[in-house]
Amino acid sequence: MKNPKKTIHLIAAARPNFMKIAPLCHALEARDWADPAIVHTGQHYDFNMSDSFFADLNITAPRYHLGIGSGTHAEQTGQVMIKYEKVLLERRPDIVVVVGDVNSTVAATLAAVKLGIKVAHLEAGLRSFDRAMPEEINRVVTDSIADLLWTPSPDANENLEREGIPAHRIKRVGNIMIDSLENMRGKIEDAGTFRNFKLSPGGYGIVTIHRPSNVDNPAELERICRMVAEVSKKIGLIFPVHPRTRKAIEQQSLLALLEKAKGLILTTPQTYINFMSLMFSSALVITDSGGIQEETTYLGVPCLTMRQNTERPITVTHGTNRLCDVADVPGLVDAILSGARRPAQKIDLWDGKTAERVVENLRSHLF
Numbered sequence: 001m002k003n004p005k006k007t008i009h010l011i012a013a014a015r016p017n018f019m020k021i022a023p024l025c026h027a028l029e030a031r032d033w034a035d036p037a038i039v040h041t042g043q044h045y046d047f048n049m050s051d052s053f054f055a056d057l058n059i060t061a062p063r064y065h066l067g068i069g070s071g072t073h074a075e076q077t078g079q080v081m082i083k084y085e086k087v088l089l090e091r092r093p094d095i096v097v098v099v100g101d102v103n104s105t106v107a108a109t110l111a112a113v114k115l116g117i118k119v120a121h122l123e124a125g126l127r128s129f130d131r132a133m134p135e136e137i138n139r140v141v142t143d144s145i146a147d148l149l150w151t152p153s154p155d156a157n158e159n160l161e162r163e164g165i166p167a168h169r170i171k172r173v174g175n176i177m178i179d180s181l182e183n184m185r186g187k188i189e190d191a192g193t194f195r196n197f198k199l200s201p202g203g204y205g206i207v208t209i210h211r212p213s214n215v216d217n218p219a220e221l222e223r224i225c226r227m228v229a230e231v232s233k234k235i236g237l238i239f240p241v242h243p244r245t246r247k248a249i250e251q252q253s254l255l256a257l258l259e260k261a262k263g264l265i266l267t268t269p270q271t272y273i274n275f276m277s278l279m280f281s282s283a284l285v286i287t288d289s290g291g292i293q294e295e296t297t298y299l300g301v302p303c304l305t306m307r308q309n310t311e312r313p314i315t316v317t318h319g320t321n322r323l324c325d326v327a328d329v330p331g332l333v334d335a336i337l338s339g340a341r342r343p344a345q346k347i348d349l350w351d352g353k354t355a356e357r358v359v360e361n362l363r364s365h366l367f
């Protein structure tokens, strides 16, 4: 018998995807017309990079798991296309929702669009204008072929319009990650993760690095490690190390340099609740992440982003984010510690209600 509900595939692949699909999955599960099914491509597979997010965010287990694992860009993209196409051919969904900008996002989009299945992209329109970033290629390709483009901010709408995408395909819905943060606020506030590391609230900074431009470039990685050791003399730092970064640090024998730094805590990637709890109580964040630029802006935590560009310019113009070179970080940390903080402005539609807007828009396209 044909399923009377609309089947909606939610593609989840890598760490930054899970907090984007969780609120949408919950909102769809509450609708009698929707049958949401999570498709996990398996791009991230370590417990702390994947399963722990399903536990923390109360997400139902994936209906399909493609198990693609790590690989080169072509291997990852190709494997997702081949394996996801089989799922699509077996049981055709009414629509596929992809999020963010990882390799699985573009791969699932290509597989579905070529079978004539509608695709909606959540977090569409972001542009760093830097084609050396793998994510930029993924964003441009996904947005150019997806049917529905849900954006987080006005700059994203402008980018899409400039690329000639018709207005009826674009809808500004807000920032879905803020929904996860607000849904989990109680647990985050109760976690007090700083205590596990003997840190005091407001008395430490967080470091995260994983971008290939920083990690896979030996000279750059060494500069970053030296800078982190130096900054840890000014303020205690906690550095949850991404698997890509850990490998590179070990290969370049930089671990001893970091372990010697007394004010620095090196740890494993944190679960969602623990990481957000650390961020809630932190004095500052030093990062090259995309999503962290947004979360710190929302929370009003100063963020130093070691990149030359950002696909999230609103965090710089309206938020607490600042792009910088590695060499500038110690001076900027001094300034933050002596009170130079920019208050964040409230950003329109970053309000914890994005999933509801997405579901309403989805419904109007499905019926």
Ligand code: UD1
Pocket (backbone or CB within 6 Å): 014, 015, 016, 043, 044, 045, 046, 049, 070, 071, 101, 102, 103, 104, 134, 135, 210, 242, 243, 244, 247, 290
């Ligand atoms: C990917 C995304 C990036 C996102 C990041 C968040 C792409 C092109 N990149 O980068 O946009 O910001 O996720 O983390 O899609 N590894 C493990 N365990 C895991 C996952 C990865 O050990 O669970 C190791 C493997 O050695 C792998 C390396 O990390 O080769 C990189 O993983 P990969 O998924 O290719 O890219 P990320 O750097 O995580």
